Amino acid sequence: MSRVALITGINGQDGYYLSRFLESKDYEVHGITSCSKPGIGEPPKNCYYCDFAEGSNLNEILDRVKPDEVYHLAAQSHVRLSFDIPVYTAEVTGVGTLRLLDAIRYYEQQSGKKVRFYQASSSEMFGKVVETPQSETTPFHPRSPYACAKVFSYWLTINYRESYGMFACNGILFNHESPRRGEAFVTRKITKAVARIKLGMQDKLFLGNIDAKRDWGFAGDYVEAMWLILQQENPDDFVIGTGETHSVREFLEAAFGAVDLDWRKYVEIDPQFYRPAEVELLCADPSKAREKLKWEPKVTFEELARLMVEADLKRAEQEKLL
Numbered sequence: 001m002s003r004v005a006l007i008t009g010i011n012g013q014d015g016y017y018l019s020r021f022l023e024s025k026d027y028e029v030h031g032i033t034s035c036s037k038p039g040i041g042e043p044p045k046n047c048y049y050c051d052f053a054e055g056s057n058l059n060e061i062l063d064r065v066k067p068d069e070v071y072h073l074a075a076q077s078h079v080r081l082s083f084d085i086p087v088y089t090a091e092v093t094g095v096g097t098l099r100l101l102d103a104i105r106y107y108e109q110q111s112g113k114k115v116r117f118y119q120a121s122s123s124e125m126f127g128k129v130v131e132t133p134q135s136e137t138t139p140f141h142p143r144s145p146y147a148c149a150k151v152f153s154y155w156l157t158i159n160y161r162e163s164y165g166m167f168a169c170n171g172i173l174f175n176h177e178s179p180r181r182g183e184a185f186v187t188r189k190i191t192k193a194v195a196r197i198k199l200g201m202q203d204k205l206f207l208g209n210i211d212a213k214r215d216w217g218f219a220g221d222y223v224e225a226m227w228l229i230l231q232q233e234n235p236d237d238f239v240i241g242t243g244e245t246h247s248v249r250e251f252l253e254a255a256f257g258a259v260d261l262d263w264r265k266y267v268e269i270d271p272q273f274y275r276p277a278e279v280e281l282l283c284a285d286p287s288k289a290r291e292k293l294k295w296e297p298k299v300t301f302e303e304l305a306r307l308m309v310e311a312d313l314k315r316a317e318q319e320k321l322l
């Protein structure tokens, strides 16, 4: 009998890579997706609609799917946007996790089954960092409503583990990108613009703080870490990142460099993209994951920029044909 996984946020970047990874491991994969999209119709097979700002059908979904593992990836995940819609972000990204944890607690109690729970915690929780690199023992200093909501979810995950003996774990993932990254995130915004500039479809790119530094990895590598976290003997929390940090400038260099263009000719600063409070630098210390999970990222920073540019070139070429 194959194991059953339930992924919230299955239509997001990580949901895409994780569902394919789990299918390759012979899991039966079910998903929850947000119902806020226009033109909503019948959900696809093995897919359920639920808005985490509301969550009234979570008990019913758990009862139907009977999952062995739940990966909670759903969130309002855009940091800049969380300053504009802080209460909604707190509802979805914070209280939404509590809704799901409590539904799982009740499901375990009613069914006698055990469920393994993965919480998508975020390096944004380190925010105004108190030490570099950041590990599992680094204190948090969140710098956005998004990060505050993630800290709330992080602690609720640990609280449900300690209070009810649930197998509930946090993966504290540093930024992870791919051709499926949303276009409002800086890497994808850049690679999309690079492709369009190269093909003569755009001539400028407006950005905010290009001195910010992040530890960027490839999402396809990171979903394996999520799975490994739930395969351990005991529930625990792990930092997942590359251990390297690069500035937005360096990403510009790599992405424009992939098509032999000089980014300085095309990039302009627009304060509209500054954040009220900024996270200047993130860099993971992934040694615990390396030792206990035997996890290593495979795609390098340059490869990541190049593969994203190549995917966006294909998309832009298609768009040009239309």
Ligand code: GDP
Pocket (backbone or CB within 6 Å): 079, 080, 124, 175, 184, 185, 186, 187, 189, 206, 207, 208, 209, 210, 212, 213, 214, 248, 273, 274, 275, 278, 279
């Ligand atoms: P985050 O780390 O989750 O906030 O991921 P983002 O990709 O949204 O942002 C990464 C960094 O890039 C942040 O420090 C932003 O301030 C910086 N940045 C600079 N210009 C932009 C921009 O135009 N859009 C976004 N999203 N971020 C930008």
